Amino acid sequence: MSDLNVNIFIARRAEAAKRMEDDSILVLSSSKLSLRNNDTTFPFRQDSNFYYLTGFQEPESVLIVHSDGRSILFCREKNPELEKWDGFMWGPKAAKEKFGFDEAYDINQIDEILPNLIRGHKTFNSLVGKSSEFDLKVTAWINKANKMERHQGNIDLKNFSNQLGSMRLIKDDAEISIIRKSCEIAAISHRSVMQQAKVGMSEYDLEAMYMNEFKVNGSREPSYTPIIAGGARACILHYIDNDQDINDGDLVLVDAGCEFGMYASDITRTYPINGKFSGEQRAIYDVVLEAHDAACHAAKVGNPCTDPQKISEKSLSQGLKDIGLLSASLDEILENKLFREFYYHKIGHWMGLDVHDDCPYSVDGKELLFKENMVMTIEPGVYVNDSAEVDERWKGIGVRIENDILINSDGYENLTAKVPVLAEDIEQLMSK
Numbered sequence: 001m002s003d004l005n006v007n008i009f010i011a012r013r014a015e016a017a018k019r020m021e022d023d024s025i026l027v028l029s030s031s032k033l034s035l036r037n038n039d040t041t042f043p044f045r046q047d048s049n050f051y052y053l054t055g056f057q058e059p060e061s062v063l064i065v066h067s068d069g070r071s072i073l074f075c076r077e078k079n080p081e082l083e084k085w086d087g088f089m090w091g092p093k094a095a096k097e098k099f100g101f102d103e104a105y106d107i108n109q110i111d112e113i114l115p116n117l118i119r120g121h122k123t124f125n126s127l128v129g130k131s132s133e134f135d136l137k138v139t140a141w142i143n144k145a146n147k148m149e150r151h152q153g154n155i156d157l158k159n160f161s162n163q164l165g166s167m168r169l170i171k172d173d174a175e176i177s178i179i180r181k182s183c184e185i186a187a188i189s190h191r192s193v194m195q196q197a198k199v200g201m202s203e204y205d206l207e208a209m210y211m212n213e214f215k216v217n218g219s220r221e222p223s224y225t226p227i228i229a230g231g232a233r234a235c236i237l238h239y240i241d242n243d244q245d246i247n248d249g250d251l252v253l254v255d256a257g258c259e260f261g262m263y264a265s266d267i268t269r270t271y272p273i274n275g276k277f278s279g280e281q282r283a284i285y286d287v288v289l290e291a292h293d294a295a296c297h298a299a300k301v302g303n304p305c306t307d308p309q310k311i312s313e314k315s316l317s318q319g320l321k322d323i324g325l326l327s328a329s330l331d332e333i334l335e336n337k338l339f340r341e342f343y344y345h346k347i348g349h350w351m352g353l354d355v356h357d358d359c360p361y362s363v364d365g366k367e368l369l370f371k372e373n374m375v376m377t378i379e380p381g382v383y384v385n386d387s388a389e390v391d392e393r394w395k396g397i398g399v400r401i402e403n404d405i406l407i408n409s410d411g412y413e414n415l416t417a418k419v420p421v422l423a424e425d426i427e428q429l430m431s432k
């Protein structure tokens with residue numbers, strides 16, 4: 001909190017106001033505390049969009065930005081009794097000063113105040129469809145406001161998601177330095193665990209080591225539930241049980257990233273638990289790595305953001321053909337998408353406050369072009385399931401390689417370069 005630069009958030013609210021049409025308002029909700037089970041909650045994680053425009057870290061809060069630039073916060077009233085149980089809360093008065101709002105009120109007054117604020121306005125912008133509970137409140141506020149102004153046009157409800165997503169897509173200097181740190185923590189953590197991993201360790205043992213490294217290196221939480229998949233479980237894209245033994249001779253696929261200063265990192269490495277790739281494992285690994293490198297090079301200012309996807313499909317298809325897993329012609333493989341037998345997810349995603357950042361890939365039907373200071377993951381994979389019609393020796397091998405890249409004027413920068421990616425570098429690190 002101490003290093004939070006409030007001016008950044010004030011400037012973002014001003015930018016959001018500029019992107020609205022005249023005479024409209026934007027209303028965003030904080031996250032709420034989620035129940036885990038009876039009487040226990042998950043740790044609080046602020047809604048990324050709300051955080052992006054406020055820096056304010058409390059539940060039960062609502063932000064209003066007016067197209068004229070004014071911003072208003074609704075939050076919990078200060079309550080010394082409750083603070084003995086739940087910790088510090090700002091209260092409207094101090095929050096207004098500290099976070100640079102023009103006005104702030106008790107959240108309990110919102111149903112009275114908000115309809116009055118919006119009556120007679122043209123447009124009500126919100127992030128429609130993110131929370132059915134909040135959507136219901138929005139509808140009620142708009143209806144109440146419309147009833148107050150019977151002789152004027154009704155208020156239009158508009159989804160502000162693409163506007164806010166477009167703002168979040170281009171990272172500012174402050175964000176880039178935080179993302180850089182998040183990526184660095186994840187990378188040195190991966191490197192460290194890779195170096196310590198050995199035969200006899202289970203998925204659970206490795207998970208404990210990754211979580212410990214993240215925390216020791218300065219990250220409080222992972223940015224998503226990690227995937228630690230030994231052997232054929234690597235072919236299950238969202239495997240998070242992480243509770244099986246890893247057999248000598250198996251690869252382990254680890255997709256684990258951390259959160260630092262609210263920003264995500266996201267790394268996948270696949271390595272042999274015994275420190276040495278088999279012939280088949282290595283062949284597939286190198287096919288994936290080549291596709292990874294080709295996709296990174298396609299992420300260039302001015303290129304459509306779908307280029308890495310297309311390039312990775314082409315590279316993987318050629319590679320799978322070269323090692324004999326696909327036999328049709330390259331044209332036929334691409335035309336009929338035969339590579340999907342082995343590569344059944346997308347090349348990557350925007351990354352920022354959310355690991356899958358809440359930003360668009362196309363606007364008005366047009367795919368976005370890469371611009372400087374966008375951050376995305378590049379993560380091709382090959383997974384040979386039991387059902388594939390290939391020689392038995394390939395079955396159960398699953399490989400994914402994932403790095404986080406920043407688009408810059410020269411091309412891209414790999415923010416997660418501190419963890420080895422070449423098969424021989426991994427083997428060398430693991431032999432130490």
Ligand SMILES: [Mn+2]
Pocket residue numbers: 266349377379402
């Ligand atoms: Mn990812």
